[in-house]
Amino acid sequence: MRPVRLSVATAVAAAAALTAVTGCTEKSNASSSGDNLIEVTATDSKCEVSKKEFPAGHVEIAVENKGSKVTEIYLLFPDDRIVTERENIGPGTKQTVTAEVKAGDYTIACKPGMKGDGIRQDVKATGGTVAKRDPRLDKAVAAYRKYAQAQADETLPKVKVFTDAVKAGDLEAAKAAYAPSRIGWERTEPVAEAFGDIDPKVDVREDGLEEGQDPETDWTGWHRLERSLWKDKKLTDRDSELADLLVTDLTDWQKRVGTAEITPTSMANGAKELLDEVATGKVTGEEEFYSHTDLVDFKANVEGAEESYTLLKPVAAENDAALTKELDKQFAALNTLLDQYREDKTSYEFTSYDKVGAADRKELSDAVNALAEPLSKLAAAVVK
CATH class of the missing domain: 2.60.40.420 (Cupredoxins -  blue copper proteins)
Structure with a gap:
């Protein structure tokens, strides 16, 4: 879980x-x-x-x-x-x-x-099998499966850049590689979480550890290394071990993505989950507590949600044109707002989130909620 x-x-x-x-x-x-x-x-x-x-x-x-x-x-x-x-x-x-x-x-x-x-x-x-669905939805599922696999395949080389820097003891290089190594994961996080056992190994925060777990021995993954880089400001032999383990666990994810159970409704629900991830972790600044790279994760979550929506839109638009019109509007508004925090539309260099004031965070939160509400109706729209 x-x-x-x-x-x-x-x-x-x-x-x-x-x-x-x-x-x-x-x-x-x-x-x-x-x-x-x-x-x-x-x-x-x-x-x-x-x-x-x-x-x-x-x-x-x-x-x-x-x-x-x-x-x-x-x-x-x-x-x-x-x-x-x-x-x-x-x-x-x-x-x-x-x-x-x-x-x-x-x-x-x-x-x-x-x-x-x-x-x-x-x-x-x-009962029997699920009723035959619109062939366009089968096409959407196939395209999303390909997308999820591509994100995993592209993540591993970026993670290696990050972990190699950690193992070399190069603090600045590791810091620079940290956020880029997480983009593919954040775009498709609901697929990875569906397996249940991978997310707790690679993406748990210290306050997410289960009762009885020791942060010094049981905490693994990106955020444990994030703490070493930005809070402790030093890298130890334990961090090298954690770097190797992160590669191992993400390689497991990469191999298992193709076996994920994906349906049109899971795609739609996953898009909503990604917006909930933004609302409960990124907007609050709790996800990247030490590095303040929350806006990188934020953008990746939105991109992943939009990919699912775009693939499902042809069917959803026929079933609920008003809904897709609203979703188009709110995705555009949120992307425009996020663009204000990076140098250009192709860059993943975002403003450090500790520099984003309370009023601006409120504006981001409102934009997320404005999108999340209609997005919660997407699953029902593709099965009408």
């Missing part, structure tokens, strides 16, 4: 702006409005579902958080790969996520406080 990377206070604020442990029971009094609607009531100690069986095909999971903590909802394969997810569901709020599922066994997990394995409920999709 994706580790939390923000403080509880920030999570609550982010969840409100964006308007999944101890028990798990079947909800007996839910009023579903369709065979493919699953209502989930999440509290701090329960994850109640309206049904344990539903027909294979397009499924809507409607979540209401009646607890006191920000929560997340996951639909998982039996091996914990992620089918779909929705993060940062604030107390007293509701979210709906659309997924495309084949017949088989699954797990719904609510994660109050956004930590741990969550409160789990086994469910089953029954």
Whole structure:
């Protein structure tokens, strides 16, 4: 599962702006409005579902958080790969996520406080295969799969530049290579996170470590090296070991990308997840706490979301022209705003985020939220 990377206070604020442990029971009094609607009531100690069986095909999971903590909802394969997810569901709020599922066994997990394995409920999709979909969506999935693989393939050489500098003890060269090495990952992060075990190794922040983990021995990945470079301002033998491990883990990611389960709805939901990543980590400045390279990640997240949207747009535009018109407008507005923080439109040299004032951060946050709201409707638009 994706580790939390923000403080509880920030999570609550982010969840409100964006308007999944101890028990798990079947909800007996839910009023579903369709065979493919699953209502989930999440509290701090329960994850109640309206049904344990539903027909294979397009499924809507409607979540209401009646607890006191920000929560997340996951639909998982039996091996914990992620089918779909929705993060940062604030107390007293509701979210709906659309997924495309084949017949088989699954797990719904609510994660109050956004930590741990969550409160789990086994469910089953029954019936035959998913109905035949628009061939243009199959084409979109194939194109996105190619895009995700290309991002992984292009990331490894950049990571090697970064890790070679770390192992050579060259602080300035390593600092310069750090942000560029993360761009491909940030563009396609939902695909990597779907595997469950890779993200905690390479992209967890110190405040995202699970209870009982030691930052000095259990913390690995980019952000551990970020701390050495910008806070500690020195590189040790441990950093060299971490550099090698980062290459190993990202090579594993590169090899596994091609096996990811990708559907039109997972593409659309992934685009929304990338905007949520921006809202809860980049805009707040918590993602790149030491290096302040948040705007590089920010831009990469937006690019990844826009790639998914662009591939799905031909079908979405036919089903909901007003939605795609709004998405075009909000993507353009956010990209224009981001361009103000770099030298030119082709450069990935962005203003250090610690130089971005509160008013400007608020403007960026508002632009992200203006895009995230209509983007949350994209999955439903491609399956109408």
